[in-house]
Structure formats: structure tokens, C-alpha cells
Amino acid sequence: MNNRLKVLRAERNWSQAELAGQLDVSRQAINAIETGKHDPSLPLAFRIARLFEMTIEEIFDDGHE
Amino acid sequence: MxxxxxxxxxxxxxxxxxxxxxxxxxxxxxxxxxxxxxxxxxxxxxxxxxxxxxxxxxxxxxxxxxxxxxxxxxxxxxxDELDLLDNLWATTVGFYVYFALEICWLLFNRAGLTPPPDDIAVLGISMLALVLTYGWRKLRWN
The missing domain is CATH 1.10.287 (Helix Hairpins)
Structure with missing residues (x-):
């Protein structure tokens, strides 16, 4: 699944550690999500969306139209 | 935490x-x-x-x-959920290796082809599979 997490994080000038701390997950989890090696659970996807004040669809893209 | x-x-x-x-x-x-x-x-x-x-x-x-x-x-x-997933992968692979190895070895033994299963060896190989799987997941080779 593609996502805009890295871009959104860069726009706010946040490190992976900063984002990880705000989401209460490990830095490795952020890295794995950004590189597409881990698809976050629905609760974590909602936390990410709330943090960036966006919808889940604006951040994550499953490739379907 | x-x-x-x-x-x-x-x-x-x-x-x-x-x-x-x-x-x-x-x-x-x-x-x-x-x-x-x-x-x-x-x-x-x-x-x-x-x-x-x-x-x-x-x-x-x-x-x-x-x-x-x-x-x-x-x-x-x-x-967190990623580490939980890594642990689940590792324990699942470890269990499958243990189960498959024990059953196969036991069947070969019943057929008179091998000595009885060596519990320590089976446990050791299973633990090795578990640790390798955890490392593979941690290094994000998946």
C-alpha cells in the first residue's frame, strides 16, 4: 500500500522519532510504514490521520480507483 | 508502553x-x-x-x-503492532518447524528408518528457526 507519510512528515520537519513518539509506536514501525513494508492496523491508521488532520484516504492509497 | x-x-x-x-x-x-x-x-x-x-x-x-x-x-x-507481528511470525514459524519435524521424524522412526526423535535436537532446531525468523523480520527483508 502506498502512503504519503514521509512527505507529510517532511512538510512538518518531523524526524521519524518525533512521529513515532507522537503515535506511541517505535521508530522502526514508522520506517516500515514509510517504506511500504508494513501496512498499519486500522486503529493506527486512524491515529495517523487524526495527527495530520486528514482522512485515511488522503494519506494511504491501496491502488483502487 | x-x-x-x-x-x-x-x-x-x-x-x-x-x-x-x-x-x-x-x-x-x-x-x-x-x-x-x-x-x-x-x-x-x-x-x-x-x-x-x-x-x-x-x-x-x-x-x-x-x-x-x-x-x-x-x-x-x-x-507496538509491528513488534507484535514480528513476534507472531517468529513463534508461528518456530511452532510449524517443531510440529513438522517431530511428526516426520516420528513417522520415519515408526517405519524403522531412523532412531527415535531427539527432543533436544527438535527443540533446538525449532528455536533456531524462531530466532532466524525474528531476525529476518527485524531486518525487514520481508
């Missing part, structure tokens, strides 16, 4: 607190396991020598298993 007193802290500070709490928790768990293991070992030796009754080993083992189950549950509750 959610820090309930983290309001106002930056994400990096919260992550540092989280890591500190994690390693403190692991340290305590290792310490308790070491003390319990030492006491259990001494009691087991005393039971074998007949100094204490052998039935002492039953409640001792029961307590150790309950403690292990509780710690495992508590640990999996504290780690």
Missing part, C-alpha cells in the same frame, strides 16, 4: 521515555527470571537429593508457567 504523563512532551521525548520504560521493564523481568531460576534450580537439586520432598517441583513449575504466561501476555500488550 504508553506514557500517561507525557502531555506537553515532544514526540522525541515521548519516544525516549517509551524506550527507557521498555528497557526498565525488560531489566526487571530478566532480574526476576534470574532469581526465580536460581531458586528453582537450587530447590530442584535439593529435591533430587531428597532434602526437600519431590512434590515441591509441581507447584514450583506451575508458578513458573503462570508467571511466564502472564509476562508474555503483558509484554505483547506493551509492544
Amino acid at each position: 504508553t506514557d500517561t504523563n507525557s502531555a506537553g512532551l515532544s514526540g522525541e521525548e515521548r519516544l525516549k521515555n517509551r524506550r527507557r520504560a521498555y528497557w526498565k521493564y525488560i531489566g526487571w523481568a530478566m532480574g526476576i527470571a534470574f532469581v526465580a531460576g536460581t531458586v528453582g534450580g537450587v530447590l530442584a537439586i535439593l529435591a533430587v537429593k531428597g532434602v526437600v520432598p519431590a512434590w515441591v517441583l509441581y507447584p514450583l513449575t506451575g508458578a513458573a508457567l503462570i508467571a511466564f504466561a502472564w509476562f508474555s501476555y503483558d509484554y505483547f500488550r506493551r509492544i
